[in-house]
Amino acid sequence: MATETRRPVEATEEEVERWVAQKRELAASGEKVFTVEDVRAYQLDDDEAWELITAGNGCALCWANEDGSPGGSFVRHAVLDGAAYLLLLDGDEAIPALRHDPRVSVVFDGGDGIGAVTVRGTVDFVDDPAALVSVVLATGRHDGLPEDRVAEHVRQSRPGRDRVVRLNRERWVTFSHKKIFRG
Amino acid sequence: MDSERITSHDHLVDEGEVARWVAELEAAPASAASTPAPSTRLSFDPEDAWAIIRDRHEIVHAYGGAIGWPTKDASVASAYVGFAVLDGELWTTTTKGRGKTYAMLRDPRAVFVIVSADRQRSTTVYGTVELSNEDRDVTRFAIGFSRYRSGGWSEIGPGIASFDSAGRYAVRFIPTRFVTRLPA
Numbered sequence: 001m002a003t004e005t006r007r008p009v010e011a012t013e014e015e016v017e018r019w020v021a022q023k024r025e026l027a028a029s030g031e032k033v034f035t036v037e038d039v040r041a042y043q044l045d046d047d048e049a050w051e052l053i054t055a056g057n058g059c060a061l062c063w064a065n066e067d068g069s070p071g072g073s074f075v076r077h078a079v080l081d082g083a084a085y086l087l088l089l090d091g092d093e094a095i096p097a098l099r100h101d102p103r104v105s106v107v108f109d110g111g112d113g114i115g116a117v118t119v120r121g122t123v124d125f126v127d128d129p130a131a132l133v134s135v136v137l138a139t140g141r142h143d144g145l146p147e148d149r150v151a152e153h154v155r156q157s158r159p160g161r162d163r164v165v166r167l168n169r170e171r172w173v174t175f176s177h178k179k180i181f182r183g
Numbered sequence: 184m185d186s187e188r189i190t191s192h193d194h195l196v197d198e199g200e201v202a203r204w205v206a207e208l209e210a211a212p213a214s215a216a217s218t219p220a221p222s223t224r225l226s227f228d229p230e231d232a233w234a235i236i237r238d239r240h241e242i243v244h245a246y247g248g249a250i251g252w253p254t255k256d257a258s259v260a261s262a263y264v265g266f267a268v269l270d271g272e273l274w275t276t277t278t279k280g281r282g283k284t285y286a287m288l289r290d291p292r293a294v295f296v297i298v299s300a301d302r303q304r305s306t307t308v309y310g311t312v313e314l315s316n317e318d319r320d321v322t323r324f325a326i327g328f329s330r331y332r333s334g335g336w337s338e339i340g341p342g343i344a345s346f347d348s349a350g351r352y353a354v355r356f357i358p359t360r361f362v363t364r365l366p367a
Binding site: 133 | 188190192193202225247252253257258260269293296298305307318326364
């Protein structure tokens, strides 16, 4: 690990004081400042959103637990037949939670400087080994793994224990970092 | 010229190949010895989680994660957010008028999902959030986040100005539990 490049980002007391003073002066002057408050101005179109989802190596799946608390984990996904399919590994807390309540919110992060798509919707369990195999093949090849590693991943998959869920989109929120930060 | 947009993984999967694999997996004896080893292992050690968060923050200068929160209808919502580690604590931000802000003020339970730069490790941080609209907290976050985003020490002024605006909250994430996925 290249520890020599590690850069802490702490702000000093003096810096904070200086910026607070500048902010108050600016507010008092009435000068308009570029802000990123309204992300609706930086949306992706549908093709751009699907491109971002397809290009990703995984997504952050969030669900509601029985006690109302949020749960979450990073899971792999593949886009097949026009829908996103998420791979849940044996023992994942998501499996019993989603059996109980299929409502989800999923963040597909295109990478820093690209953008993100957040999907609200539900999931359906696809209890078909073909779906599991398809998702494992797609994710391995999308990662650029050699074919012997892809085959190893398929052999490591556990039908009936690892699960695939289909994401049913009700709505999505998208934004592009490029559009936000180009100004 | 722009390359063609790829909006599915259909081209990576062949139906006949899938059928052959399904037949092979179904033919495998269902004994304990044949059970494949999982490709990931879970860690509940906070240090494994902080290693991902700090490395992402301080070395890669990547700045985003997904935060999830409970909604009024007992469901869940989430969003991609920037974060910064300040004085060893995880901070993010929101602004007045958003559903996320109202929801967090109503119910502080939250979850943060952060992935390593190489996408081989990920951590889920469970906890609660505390929102502050104090100038000092908001500005401190804006400075840290802007440095984070710029990857350097110069030209942070525009970044601070664009985030350090009226109605913005600094959100302190108070962890209670960490679940980290590591390669087996």
